[in-house]
Amino acid sequence: PLTLDDFEAINRCERTLPKNFNFAGDVLDQWSQKEKTGERPASPALWWVNGKGDEVKWSFGELSSLSRKAANVLTKPCGLQRGDRVAVILPRIPEWWLLNVACMRTGLVFMPGTTQLTAKDILYRLRASKAKCIVASEEVAPAVESIAPDCPNLMTKLLVSLHSRKGWLSFQELFQSASEEHSCVKTGSQEPMAIYFTSGTTGSPKMAQHSHSSLGIGYTLCGRYKMRYLKSSDIIWNMSDTGWIKAAIGSVFFSWIRGACVFVHQMAQFDTDTFLDTLTTYPITTLCSAPTVYRMLVQKDLKRYKFKKLRHCLTGGEPLNPEVLEQWKAQTGLELYEGYGQTEVGIICANQKGQEIKPGSMGKGILPYDVQIIDENGSILPPGKEGEIALRLKSTRPFCFFSEYVDEPEKTAATMRGNFYVTGDRGVMDSDGYFWFVGRADDVIISSGYRIGPFEVESALIEHPAVIESAVVSSPDPTRGEVVKAFVVLSAPFKSSNPEKLTLELQDHVKKSTAPYKYPRKVEFVQELPKTITGKIKRNALRDQEWGR
Numbered sequence: 001p002l003t004l005d006d007f008e009a010i011n012r013c014e015r016t017l018p019k020n021f022n023f024a025g026d027v028l029d030q031w032s033q034k035e036k037t038g039e040r041p042a043s044p045a046l047w048w049v050n051g052k053g054d055e056v057k058w059s060f061g062e063l064s065s066l067s068r069k070a071a072n073v074l075t076k077p078c079g080l081q082r083g084d085r086v087a088v089i090l091p092r093i094p095e096w097w098l099l100n101v102a103c104m105r106t107g108l109v110f111m112p113g114t115t116q117l118t119a120k121d122i123l124y125r126l127r128a129s130k131a132k133c134i135v136a137s138e139e140v141a142p143a144v145e146s147i148a149p150d151c152p153n154l155m156t157k158l159l160v161s162l163h164s165r166k167g168w169l170s171f172q173e174l175f176q177s178a179s180e181e182h183s184c185v186k187t188g189s190q191e192p193m194a195i196y197f198t199s200g201t202t203g204s205p206k207m208a209q210h211s212h213s214s215l216g217i218g219y220t221l222c223g224r225y226k227m228r229y230l231k232s233s234d235i236i237w238n239m240s241d242t243g244w245i246k247a248a249i250g251s252v253f254f255s256w257i258r259g260a261c262v263f264v265h266q267m268a269q270f271d272t273d274t275f276l277d278t279l280t281t282y283p284i285t286t287l288c289s290a291p292t293v294y295r296m297l298v299q300k301d302l303k304r305y306k307f308k309k310l311r312h313c314l315t316g317g318e319p320l321n322p323e324v325l326e327q328w329k330a331q332t333g334l335e336l337y338e339g340y341g342q343t344e345v346g347i348i349c350a351n352q353k354g355q356e357i358k359p360g361s362m363g364k365g366i367l368p369y370d371v372q373i374i375d376e377n378g379s380i381l382p383p384g385k386e387g388e389i390a391l392r393l394k395s396t397r398p399f400c401f402f403s404e405y406v407d408e409p410e411k412t413a414a415t416m417r418g419n420f421y422v423t424g425d426r427g428v429m430d431s432d433g434y435f436w437f438v439g440r441a442d443d444v445i446i447s448s449g450y451r452i453g454p455f456e457v458e459s460a461l462i463e464h465p466a467v468i469e470s471a472v473v474s475s476p477d478p479t480r481g482e483v484v485k486a487f488v489v490l491s492a493p494f495k496s497s498n499p500e501k502l503t504l505e506l507q508d509h510v511k512k513s514t515a516p517y518k519y520p521r522k523v524e525f526v527q528e529l530p531k532t533i534t535g536k537i538k539r540n541a542l543r544d545q546e547w548g549r
């Protein structure tokens with residue numbers, strides 16, 4: 001069998017990809033063997049709690065046998081066949097991990113979705129993907145029933161619940177009687193394994209298709225460099241919702257390829273007290289969470305909490321303001337390592353082990369990627385010049401890439417410019433090779449001929465004690481064409497301040513903290529910012545509102 005060293009060499013592109021690869025058979029079942037021989041510490045593979053006293057701890061051995069049973073449920077009573085697409089809309093419950101592994105074992109294409117999806121969102125996903133089966137929890141079942149008649153390809157509805165429901169097969173019942181005997185399908189390395197819908201920050205979500213190797217092997221090095229040598233004795237808590245690729249990356253692939261324990265708290269909604277209690281109660285060593293979470297946490301007096309074992313903190317998915325990084329470090333003594341990536345290509349830049357962290361930067365390009373800043377003709381720009389963040393595709397496409405946007409060849413082709421894959425984000429590389437995020441290409445504001453990235457203005461605003469978070473967008477202006485407008489959420493002590501006075505104070509603050517032409521000429525105080533269900537700020541919604549679109 002292939003070892004971790006082999007996977008790292010393949011990820012570095014020093015070894016060719018094997019013809020066949022299956023994460024369940026080639027990685028998880030190997031850890032299960034190592035447990036038997038005592039080569040892995042006796043910590044669980046999955047450790048799940050719900051804050052109500054319930055707890056599940058599965059070893060790799062248990063994960064293997066239980067996922068074989070789940071595989072038999074999918075193929076036998078559900079009648080699914082290799083290559084069929086299965087939509088899985090479940091909260092953070094252990095069955096999500098079982099079904100994910102069961103899909104790998106059977107060669108089914110796993111398509112997760114968050115339980116926050118509405119009936120309309122689910123309809124869009126089922127129709128676009130032609131899914132044969134939907135697995136859902138009770139809270140989602142009514143929405144599924146309301147749209148199922150409009151999904152001609154949908155054959156099976158599988159319910160994960162202690163209760164039965166008319167029109168649905170019961171996972172629990174079928175699972176009880178399913179056999180543990182199942183032989184893992186010998187999937188091709190580049191055979192489709194999963195489809196992830198993008199966040200939909202800029203339009204309808206796209207279906208990014210990944211292969212068994214792109215996810216299964218493509219994150220081996222990430223665990224080494226970004227995660228400071230994540231080990232089999234580590235316990236990692238990745239807070240991403242089960243609907244997003246970040247849940248797969250952090251709570252399945254880069255953790256389990258290194259044999260680490262995945263910790264899960266079934267928090268329905270983020271709550272700072274539960275969050276902090278969890279870190280003080282459980283021996284979690286590694287934490288991954290969105291910048292929004294850290295922005296909320298630094299509002300608390302974190303010095304009062306003693307985290308049990310925490311040593312490594314990660315973030316990504318959105319820009320992290322340097323102020324938040326510094327406050328987190330001052331209050332907890334821990335560094336915050338930011339990564340940058342996309343559903344399509346995974347993590348491509350990160351603050352990595354052994355590299356100095358430059359606050360506000362996304363770190364350096366991560367192996368095996370060659371990250372560059374390019375212009376509109378696909379030419380590489382020198383350090384210090386702003387352009388589009390792109391990945392060079394050498395002679396072949398890296399196997400870690402998504403295979404395509406399903407059924408959208410034009411959109412897939414539009415991601416290419418010459419030898420590069422373009423991310424659609426603008427940034428700058430400095431002379432040390434660190435990348436600095438400017439904004440999504442569409443979010444950049446052009447005022448009186450100056451280009452202004454929203455992130456820099458937002459980071460200047462958050463330095464002011466009145467600001468919890470903000471969104472900076474363009475707004476129409478008769479003389480300048482467009483100007484910078486900031487939507488600001490105020491911290492409690494400033495909520496009753498005089499708005500005109502505070503506006504002037506914030507404008508003054510930005511003029512001092514960054515180049516004065518970037519200051520927001522318009523400021524609006526709001527209770528909250530519009531966000532995607534992943535928690536990302538929807539600047540395009542605010543921009544459309546400003547422009548009356």
Ligand SMILES: Nc1ncnc2c1ncn2[C@@H]1O[C@H](COP(=O)(O)OP(=O)(O)OP(=O)(O)O)[C@@H](O)[C@H]1O
Nearest residue numbers: 198199200201202317318319339340341342343437
């Ligand atoms: N560390 C980071 N700093 C700044 N932006 C980030 C960071 N990490 C991710 N992003 C942003 O998130 C994007 C990737 O997010 P995702 O794959 O969820 O899709 P989306 O772009 O939000 O959705 P859609 O493509 O449907 O609009 C990146 O292109 C970038 O704009």
